[in-house]
Amino acid sequence: MVMAKINEAAAVGGVMDMSKLLKSFTCDIACRIVSGEYFLKEGRRKLFQELTSETSHLLGGFNMEKFYPTLARVGVGLLKKNISAKAERVKNRWDDLLDKVIDDHDSKDKSMLDYNCGNFIDILLSIQMEYGLTREHMKALLIDVLFGSIETMSNTLEFTLAEIVRSPRLIGKLQEEVRSIIPKGQELVSEADINKMAYLRAVIKESLRLHPVAPLLAPHLAMADCNIDGYMVPAKTHVLINVWAIGRDSSCWEDAEEFIPERFIDEGSDVGVNFKGNDFQLLPFGAGRRMCPGINLGIATVELMLANLMHHFDWELPLGVERKDINMTEVFGLTVCRMEKLLLVPKSCM
Numbered sequence: 001m002v003m004a005k006i007n008e009a010a011a012v013g014g015v016m017d018m019s020k021l022l023k024s025f026t027c028d029i030a031c032r033i034v035s036g037e038y039f040l041k042e043g044r045r046k047l048f049q050e051l052t053s054e055t056s057h058l059l060g061g062f063n064m065e066k067f068y069p070t071l072a073r074v075g076v077g078l079l080k081k082n083i084s085a086k087a088e089r090v091k092n093r094w095d096d097l098l099d100k101v102i103d104d105h106d107s108k109d110k111s112m113l114d115y116n117c118g119n120f121i122d123i124l125l126s127i128q129m130e131y132g133l134t135r136e137h138m139k140a141l142l143i144d145v146l147f148g149s150i151e152t153m154s155n156t157l158e159f160t161l162a163e164i165v166r167s168p169r170l171i172g173k174l175q176e177e178v179r180s181i182i183p184k185g186q187e188l189v190s191e192a193d194i195n196k197m198a199y200l201r202a203v204i205k206e207s208l209r210l211h212p213v214a215p216l217l218a219p220h221l222a223m224a225d226c227n228i229d230g231y232m233v234p235a236k237t238h239v240l241i242n243v244w245a246i247g248r249d250s251s252c253w254e255d256a257e258e259f260i261p262e263r264f265i266d267e268g269s270d271v272g273v274n275f276k277g278n279d280f281q282l283l284p285f286g287a288g289r290r291m292c293p294g295i296n297l298g299i300a301t302v303e304l305m306l307a308n309l310m311h312h313f314d315w316e317l318p319l320g321v322e323r324k325d326i327n328m329t330e331v332f333g334l335t336v337c338r339m340e341k342l343l344l345v346p347k348s349c350m
């Protein structure tokens, strides 16, 4: 469907808002996982998108009370009240939406529930009694999956695409790899093809290094006193890991601010470094038992979409825009996105 939309634009030489397109693509994937349907009725897809971005801003905001408890008691009570009221409104909207989605499934003939094929709501309903799941539990789990997947995947794709269209050398090299591996006439790139695409994987890894979409990971809480490298972290400390800064630390990375996928392949300086949580200089998915459980799905989705975009299309900039004009400024939330829309002109090459 994404390819069809881009093809339509390519046929008339139109400009595509890739930010919007990628977001609705990942939203469709998340809705499919959760409810088994691509299209959610009554404008639900739009509402999902709005709620995920509002939640991200709320969770990623600076929490004055946590850092300055005394100040919070005297001065920022009003601010806290405003934020709490906004959080309450967003929570009520999530509740309303998810209740409707769950009700749709709950009201189905039970023999129609899809337990085996991976529809998350049906699976939750099927184990509800056994595990004593309440509606609140189910909604929290659904928010985890929806919120955990939509913006992370679309923002990773957008940052990666923006980085490569800025460099003719890079996009040329990537297209050459993808097109040399995919036989002429093959319509879509498959997962099996991706295994042969070392450069594509290195490009995505480099993008996750410079643009980890959850720059401070999720907030963690130290459960016991611990000593890390001589620093004492007392129990109950809120711990934020700045993986954005670690990914740009010049003591860990050569030319840390440059986008150089070659560092991860062949004789590159970081060829053995991975993002699976063991190499602490590259933690876009976190590490340890709270690390992202959706890593495999997230990476597969980003790889497949990027490979297909490279396989099917050449990419140009809108009239009057130069490569150096592509602005990589980030907007902070729990997940980080690009400040400006990514507008590109696709040219079909099939």
Ligand code: HEM
Residues within 6 Å of the ligand: 144, 145, 148, 149, 152, 153, 156, 213, 214, 217, 218, 219, 283, 284, 285, 286, 287, 289, 290, 291, 292, 293, 294, 295, 297, 298, 299, 302
């Ligand atoms: C490129 C895609 C993705 C990126 C970059 C990403 C990144 C992250 C990061 C950094 C965390 C926090 C880890 C920590 O604090 O240590 C996280 C947590 C999480 N992610 Fe992902 N994620 C992606 C895709 C997904 C997908 C596709 C799903 C679900 C289908 C998902 C579900 C979750 C959940 C549920 C958590 C919370 C885990 C917990 O609190 O224990 N993520 N993700």
